[in-house]
Amino acid sequence: xxxxxxxxxxxxxxxxxxxxxxxxxxxxxxxxxxxxxxxxxxxxxxxxxxxxxxxxxxxxxxxxxxxxxxxxxxxxxxxxxxxxxxxxxxxxxxxxxxxxxxxxxxxxxxxxxxxxxxxxxxxxxxxxxxxxxxxxxxxxxxxxxxxxxxxxxxxxxxxxxxxxxxxxxxxxxxxxxxxxxxxxxxxxxxxxxxxxxxxxxxxxxxxxxxxxxxxxxxxxxxxxxxxxxxxxxxxxxxxxxxxxxxxxxxxxxxxxxxxxxxxxxxxxxxxxxxxxxxxxxxxxxxxxxxxxxxxxxxxxxxxxxxxxxxxxxxxxxxxxxxxxxxxxxxxxxxxxxxxxxxxxxxxxxxxxxxxxxxxxxxxxxxxxxxxxxxxxxxxxxxxxxxxxxxxxxxxxxxxxxxxxx
Numbered sequence: 001x002x003x004x005x006x007x008x009x010x011x012x013x014x015x016x017x018x019x020x021x022x023x024x025x026x027x028x029x030x031x032x033x034x035x036x037x038x039x040x041x042x043x044x045x046x047x048x049x050x051x052x053x054x055x056x057x058x059x060x061x062x063x064x065x066x067x068x069x070x071x072x073x074x075x076x077x078x079x080x081x082x083x084x085x086x087x088x089x090x091x092x093x094x095x096x097x098x099x100x101x102x103x104x105x106x107x108x109x110x111x112x113x114x115x116x117x118x119x120x121x122x123x124x125x126x127x128x129x130x131x132x133x134x135x136x137x138x139x140x141x142x143x144x145x146x147x148x149x150x151x152x153x154x155x156x157x158x159x160x161x162x163x164x165x166x167x168x169x170x171x172x173x174x175x176x177x178x179x180x181x182x183x184x185x186x187x188x189x190x191x192x193x194x195x196x197x198x199x200x201x202x203x204x205x206x207x208x209x210x211x212x213x214x215x216x217x218x219x220x221x222x223x224x225x226x227x228x229x230x231x232x233x234x235x236x237x238x239x240x241x242x243x244x245x246x247x248x249x250x251x252x253x254x255x256x257x258x259x260x261x262x263x264x265x266x267x268x269x270x271x272x273x274x275x276x277x278x279x280x281x282x283x284x285x286x287x288x289x290x291x292x293x294x295x296x297x298x299x300x301x302x303x304x305x306x307x308x309x310x311x312x313x314x315x316x317x318x319x320x321x322x323x324x325x326x327x328x329x330x331x332x333x334x335x336x337x338x339x340x341x342x343x344x345x346x347x348x349x350x351x352x353x354x355x356x357x358x359x360x361x362x363x364x365x366x367x368x369x370x371x372x373x374x375x376x377x378x379x380x381x382x383x384x385x386x387x388x389x390x391x392x393x394x395x396x397x398x399x400x401x402x403x404x405x
Contacts, residue, residue: 025039025042025043025046026039026208027039028143028204028205028207028208029204029207030201030204030205031197031200031201031204031256031257031260031261031316031319032197032198032200032201032253032257032312032315032316033201033315033400034315034318034401037400037401037402037404038143038400040402040404041144041399041400041402042143042144044402045144051398052398052399052402054395055395055396055398055399056144056399058395058396059137059140059141059144059396059399060141060145062137062141063137063138063140063141063150066133066134066137066138066153067138067149067150067153069130069134070130070131070134070156070157070160071156071157071160071161071167072127072128072130072131072134072157072160072161073127073160073161073167073168073169074086074087074088074089074124074127074161074167074168074169074170075087075166075167076123076127077090077122077123077124077127078121078123079121079122079123081174081175082175082184082185083174083175085170087168087169087170088169088170088172088174088175089124089128089169089170089172089173089175089176089189090122090124090175090176090178090185091119091122091124091125091175091176091177091178091189091192092116092118092119092121092122092177092178092179092180093108093110093119093177093178093179093186093188094115094116094119094177095110095111095112095113095114095115095116096108096109096110096111096116096179096180096182097109097110097111097114097116098180099181105180105181106180106181107179107180107181107182108179108180108181108182112296112297112298113296113297113298113357113358114297114357125192128161128192128193128195129195131157131161131199132195132196132198132199133195134154134157135154135157135158135198135199135202136195136198136199136201136202138150138151138153138154138157138202138206139151139154139201139202139203139205139206140202140205140396140399140400142154142205142206142209143205143206144399148209148211150206151206151209151211152209152211154202154206154211155206155209155211155212155216158199158202158203158212158216158220159212159216162219162220162223163216163219163220163223168223171223171224171226171227171230172227172230172234173185173189173190173192173193173230173236173237174234174236175189176188176189176190176192176236177189177191177192185236186236186239187236187237187239187240187243187247188240188247189236190231190236190237190240190247190250190251190254191246191247191250193227193254194250194253194254196224196227196254196257196258197253197254197257197312200224200257200258200261201257203217203220203261204261221261221262221263224258224261224262225258225262225264227258228255228258228259228262228264228267231251231254231255232255237251241255241275244279244282244283244292245283245292245293245302245306246293246302246305246306246309248275248279249279249283249306249309249310249313250309250312252271252275252276252279252313253309253312253313253316255267255268255271256268256271256272256276256313256316256317257316259271260316260319265319265320268316268319268320269320269322272313272316272317272320272322272324273322276313276317276324277324277327277332279310279313280310280324280332280333280335281331281332281333283306284310284333284335284337284338285333286333286337287337287341288333288337288338288339288340288341288342289303289338289341290302290303290306290307290338290341292306293305293306294354296355297355297356297357298355298356298357298358299352299354299355299356300352300354300356300360300361301356301358301360301361301364303342304342304361304362304364304365304368305364307335307338307339307342307364307368308364308367308368310324310335310338311325311335311367311368311371314335314371314375315371325371325375325376326375336372336375336376339368339369339371339372339381342365342368343380343384346365346384346387346388347384362388362389362390365388366385366388366389366397367397369381369382369384369385370385370397370401371401373385373403374401374403382403
């Protein structure tokens, strides 16, 4: 399918007008985030704009707490992976439980949407989540504050997880989401590294601090290049790429982000121009519904999770000057239709009639609504954010994705 290219000159001129100032903050090297919008937010923080100071102060408080978190490492776990190397990441499938019909409980059986607490014994999953969230907080705070202590701490965490020989993770997921009695590892495990997209952006956010040496940066790029190669060439990785639901969407997003970060834009563009278009067409119906996600026992959660993945794909595609947000073609469903499918339920005009065994959550919904506000200029999306943002999570979202007129 032929890619639709953004009018780069027009976009650049518009941003030049919006961001014009005597001294603009440096444009960070990010891929899933929007470097120009980050630059604008930083400029507003420096100017003392009250709309931006509140989320900035919240970010500082989070970062000050995060300075004491970690470092995190795969070698800190008690369990030893099947290959005998603690440097290999390992986890257990969350929805798999002991078989009540066998003496030893094997093979485990699946209960979709019901998380087995036994998974907590596999510490790598929690550790990588903590790494991602902490690096994200510290790197963003460095970018907005220019205080090097935040970048220094983020750099330490990055070196421990990805670089130091004693503590680094091997760049594979051979033992992700294992199932007792069935498999030591499977494709679904790759969903647990989705947050590394934010880590890649975090590396770019602290680049100006020099907290990472040139050798460190080369080592990080080498790790992500090897991980991308493993995804593309391993059976587990290929199976995840072939997944026709949120797993496949998020796998593409990871591959695209890692390809851009490691200086392989041709690989990133090829994925966007082939798989990304196909995923949107095959996974979203004309009415905006996502049937594969609606078939789950947590249908609201997975519909919103996959929609966020599609918007992330679209944000990444902008690095190749490809406009997935507004692409129109016969048989291609615009992304806003998938968002608009959810609107009557958010407005309580309709009751969610699909299976949902857990309380509805709205973090992914709020993200998608903000993407809708920015790209489709619909004020109704912002009204819904205010309605459902009970925990003020949109404070940080406003800092990262400001509404620029």
